[in-house]
Structures are given as structure tokens and as C-alpha cells.
Amino acid sequence: MSHPMSNYWIMSSHDTYLDCWNQRADQPVLDEQMYLAALYRGVRCLELDVWDGVPTIGGDSIGEPVIAREKPKLKDDPSVNVKVALKSIQQYLLANKKSYPIIINIENHCSYKVQEKLAKYIFEILGSIGLIVVPDNSDSMDVSDLLPSPASMRGRVVIMGKRPNIVMDGAKVVNDDFDDENDTVFDDEGIPNVKSRDEEEYEMEKVTEIPPQLANMTFLHTTKHKYWDKSLQLPSTHVHSFAEGVLEQMTEKNKEEQIIQNLKKFTSSHICRTFRSWKDVDKTSELNTDPLFKWSLGCQLVSLNYSTYDEHLLKADGRFRRNGSCGYTLKPEFLRSYDAVPERPESWKLNVLCGSCLPTPDSKQQRTSTGISFINPFVKINVYGGDIEQRKGEHTTCVVGRNGLNPVFDDKTGFIFKATSPSLAILTFTVWHKNAEGIEELIGGSAMPVSCIREGCRSVPLFDKQNTRAGPYAYASLLVKAKRVT
Structure with missing residues (x-):
């Protein structure tokens, strides 16, 4: 700083x-x-x-x-x-x-x-x-x-x-x-x-x-x-x-x-x-x-x-989470120095393995006959490019019925994408509940610059609409496998 x-x-x-x-x-x-x-x-x-x-x-x-x-x-x-x-x-x-x-x-x-x-x-x-x-x-x-x-x-x-x-x-x-x-x-x-x-x-x-x-x-x-x-x-x-x-x-x-x-x-x-x-x-x-x-x-x-709250705030929260959400994050060198060399592109493959302790949506809670709430979760992954204002790619997992505690997503295909400017591109994860009427309700999300991705099985913490992990979000997370591809 x-x-x-x-x-x-x-x-x-x-x-x-x-x-x-x-x-x-x-x-x-x-x-x-x-x-x-x-x-x-x-x-x-x-x-x-x-x-x-x-x-x-x-x-x-x-x-x-x-x-x-x-x-x-x-x-x-x-x-x-x-x-x-x-x-x-x-x-x-x-x-x-x-x-x-x-x-x-x-x-x-x-x-x-x-x-x-x-x-x-x-x-x-x-x-x-x-x-x-x-x-x-x-x-x-x-x-x-x-x-x-x-x-x-x-x-x-x-x-x-x-x-x-x-x-x-x-x-x-x-x-x-x-x-x-x-x-x-x-x-x-x-x-x-x-x-x-x-x-x-x-x-x-x-x-x-x-x-x-x-x-x-x-x-x-x-x-x-x-x-x-x-x-x-x-x-x-x-x-x-x-x-x-x-x-x-x-x-x-x-x-x-x-x-x-x-x-x-x-x-x-x-x-x-x-x-x-x-x-x-x-x-x-x-x-x-x-x-x-x-x-x-x-x-x-x-x-x-x-x-x-919208997807643009999610991107901003992810941008500044890189530096501990202190409100400041260092720009890449090619934006700090006019004569600097641009970044090298990066290609990644992501597989969403499972979730843990996913809370219910804010708007409505469905309950079983025993009174215990349940959700039908699925995950959306989006990659937004940095040089031009458009969505680079999108991936959606299958819906797991009635399991928000430890849902396992059969995401064998995975999601492959390429980021031309890894420090500018933003990767977002959003978890949704699909109710009986087929309506999708947002549960939580997380975002990060592509340059912050590391290889291996990684835990992705989920945040509420106020960008906090308070209450039911304290332990909410996804387990994602990341692999660099050529």
C-alpha cells in the first residue's frame, strides 16, 4: 500500500x-x-x-x-x-x-x-x-x-x-x-x-x-x-x-x-x-x-x-476482496505504467465438486412434513472479460434435490475458459435454489479476479447480499477443483 x-x-x-x-x-x-x-x-x-x-x-x-x-x-x-x-x-x-x-x-x-x-x-x-x-x-x-x-x-x-x-x-x-x-x-x-x-x-x-x-x-x-x-x-x-x-x-x-x-x-x-x-x-x-x-x-x-444488489456489485466485492476488502487494490502493472507489457493469457478448467452448509433463500423457505427447511441447489459460474464489456463464458451445474447441507454436484464435464487479462477478468460463483414452480432464487455468491485462482481443490466461501458471512453464511462454501490447461 x-x-x-x-x-x-x-x-x-x-x-x-x-x-x-x-x-x-x-x-x-x-x-x-x-x-x-x-x-x-x-x-x-x-x-x-x-x-x-x-x-x-x-x-x-x-x-x-x-x-x-x-x-x-x-x-x-x-x-x-x-x-x-x-x-x-x-x-x-x-x-x-x-x-x-x-x-x-x-x-x-x-x-x-x-x-x-x-x-x-x-x-x-x-x-x-x-x-x-x-x-x-x-x-x-x-x-x-x-x-x-x-x-x-x-x-x-x-x-x-x-x-x-x-x-x-x-x-x-x-x-x-x-x-x-x-x-x-x-x-x-x-x-x-x-x-x-x-x-x-x-x-x-x-x-x-x-x-x-x-x-x-x-x-x-x-x-x-x-x-x-x-x-x-x-x-x-x-x-x-x-x-x-x-x-x-x-x-x-x-x-x-x-x-x-x-x-x-x-x-x-x-x-x-x-x-x-x-x-x-x-x-x-x-x-x-x-x-x-x-x-x-x-x-x-x-x-x-x-x-x-446485482451481479455488478458481486464483481466489485470480488475485485476488492483480493486485498482483504480494505477498499484499495493495486492495479496491474500495465495500467500503472503506460509503457508496461500486457499480461499473458491464462486458461483454466473448473469442476464444482460439492457444497457445504448452504442456507435457504431470503424470500421463501420450503419445509418438509417434519418442519425442516430444504433447498434444491445448483451453481452458476460466469467469467467476465476485462478488455471489453461482455460475458466471456457461463457454466451451470445440475440441480441437487432437497440437500443444502452437503450437496454433491455431478460436474464431470467442468468449465473451460480463457482469460486474456487475468488481473482484469472476474470469476463469479452464484448458488441458486430452484423451487417447485421452477423459479430460481439466489442463495449467495462469491467472486474473485482470475489471477487469484490457484491449482488444486479449493474452498470458495459464500457471501450474502451485504458481502458478509454472518449468521447462516458463516460456514457456507463450495469445493472446486481448478486446473490450468494449455
Whole structure:
């Protein structure tokens, strides 16, 4: 953990405050406890989407800073108290003093006066007890300077947000809101640029004043991408953030892959964040998309929504389990160094031999006449490639009837696959119950990078949807035989 921070994939959350979506009311359900839950899951980049709260009648005319998906118009609109979220982070760090640094991504939509309140709360809750990594304003960082390592910032918080290059009283900075996708356009070669507009109108819309007390605590400076030549000359504390829709346009429209190469070069020394904009999300569809393509570009902060469990969260849990689920895992050498040689492909054959102590599904428990619950388990294995966003292969075992204690899977054929980039490719195991109606219900799962596979008979521990082995999952596992093939 002594490499610069840019050399690591970092477990990142988007809309951390979101618990679920209320389909009936067509509005999000927010919960401040999601911050603590994310931290204990291993997430090390949290999002605070901060707005001006509605002023209280008879109280302060200036509203409190609140966390919400959009600006609250009424007192009862869904929001989270920013002080509660900050105290959750403080509580976690005081209980886990050796935790690797937590990045607080502040998406700032506040007026100047409310920003002053926000800065005050951040300092009182985190800064006053030395939990914030403070930027050095005495000397501006040179392009060749590297970011500090996670090991050098253990037990502390890194603030990420808008920050002027030189912090002065009343400093003004260009507004770099992450969600503003409409400012990015592409020419015939797929190179992003800023839409042309009247200079005065542009300044009126885009300039926002940042209080110096907030800027002085902001270590990572979020800046909007315009030209790669300019981006590659920025100090390493500057961060680019791309909505997935913009990233897809950038990579699809460039025929010579120059943008992909520039992005990989940028992420070898700088941090890049990706997220799924709500403009791209249908409320009835998945909140997440496959993170593998973004990881393959070197993006460190591939932000996922942890409010709903899906196969993409399973991949993320597996990615970071390699390093003890501490929230950081070292990128392969060919993504850390622009001139490094790519990995060698690996081919494997897997046979699922048996299972042990498999719990019943959450939704429904079938019971025999004696009152003992039973399941009809089977296993699915999937391999997801790293260089392109697609499923490389899939394998399903037979169903074992009424035996969750020690089912034996007659998996003589096995599953043979080839991974072109073993460090990028993710192998997933999911255990399912097939009920009498033929409906498949998820029991548990596990995931790991293909580079972590070792030959021989190996135990694969199973995890619940919260990525824990608590309760009935304490001893749940699969026995798998792995053999390297040529």
C-alpha cells in the first residue's frame, strides 16, 4: 500500500445516501445509515450531494446544508442531515484507526453562505481532531509530483471537490459539476470539447464562489476535462469525472483509440472517476452497469450504487476482496505504467465438486412434513472479460434435490475458459435454489479476479447480499477443483 494513490482501484459509491427507490411514490428513499453500511462493506469513496436546505420558519433565514438527489423545495422533501453523515464517518474512523483513507466526494450545489456552514461542520466533526488530509498551499504541486500513498494517510479523510489553484479570500473557481454532461461535445475524431457560447454568458453561468475555509480542506481538485494535452499537464491532485454516457461517447467515436490511450496515460498518474448519471437511468432498470470496462481503462473510482444488489456489485466485492476488502487494490502493472507489457493469457478448467452448509433463500423457505427447511441447489459460474464489456463464458451445474447441507454436484464435464487479462477478468460463483414452480432464487455468491485462482481443490466461501458471512453464511462454501490447461 506504499504506491501512489493513483495506482489503486478504489471501491467507490455513487449516491451513497440512496437506500432504495419508492416506485409507488416515484421518489428516492434516503437513509444516513447507508454511509456507515458502505464503509463496513469496504467502500472508500463516499458521495455527499449537498444542497441548500429549506429554512425553518422563525429560525435562521439561511438553510442548513442537506444531502439530497435534487434541491429540496419543501421541508418534507427527502434529504439527509449532512452532520449525521459526517458523524457516521467520524464514528467509523475512530473505531477503525488503521483504515485506509476515505475519500469524501462533495458534489457542491450550495450557495456561499450555506457552503460556509458546510465547511464549519466538516472542520468541527473531522478537521478539529486531525482526521482531514490538508493540502499544502505553500508550494503548488508540479506535474511530476505523485499523489501520496494510502499507507501514509491511514485513518484520515481526503476531501474531493471544487478548489481554486491558489486559495485566497473570496476565491472564485469554475463550476465543474459532475452531472453537467451537456457541456461536452465531440468533433469528427471523437475529441471532446466545450460548446461555443458567448464569453460573458458563459462566465455568468459557470462561475461560483467557494469559501476559502472549504477550499483549504479540499485536497483533490475536480476539474472538467476539455483537451487531453491540457489534462496530461495538470498536477496529480486534479481529478476528472465522467458520466458513463460521456465516457461511452468518447470511446465509441474515436476510431484510432487515441482517446483510450490518453485516458490510460492520464490514470497512470491522476485519479479518474466514473458514475452513472440519472439521465441515463430508467427507474425500472438497473442502477449499475458493468464496471469492468471502466477498470480496464485504469479508472480508479468506478462508482456503483449499493442500494440494490446485482451481479455488478458481486464483481466489485470480488475485485476488492483480493486485498482483504480494505477498499484499495493495486492495479496491474500495465495500467500503472503506460509503457508496461500486457499480461499473458491464462486458461483454466473448473469442476464444482460439492457444497457445504448452504442456507435457504431470503424470500421463501420450503419445509418438509417434519418442519425442516430444504433447498434444491445448483451453481452458476460466469467469467467476465476485462478488455471489453461482455460475458466471456457461463457454466451451470445440475440441480441437487432437497440437500443444502452437503450437496454433491455431478460436474464431470467442468468449465473451460480463457482469460486474456487475468488481473482484469472476474470469476463469479452464484448458488441458486430452484423451487417447485421452477423459479430460481439466489442463495449467495462469491467472486474473485482470475489471477487469484490457484491449482488444486479449493474452498470458495459464500457471501450474502451485504458481502458478509454472518449468521447462516458463516460456514457456507463450495469445493472446486481448478486446473490450468494449455
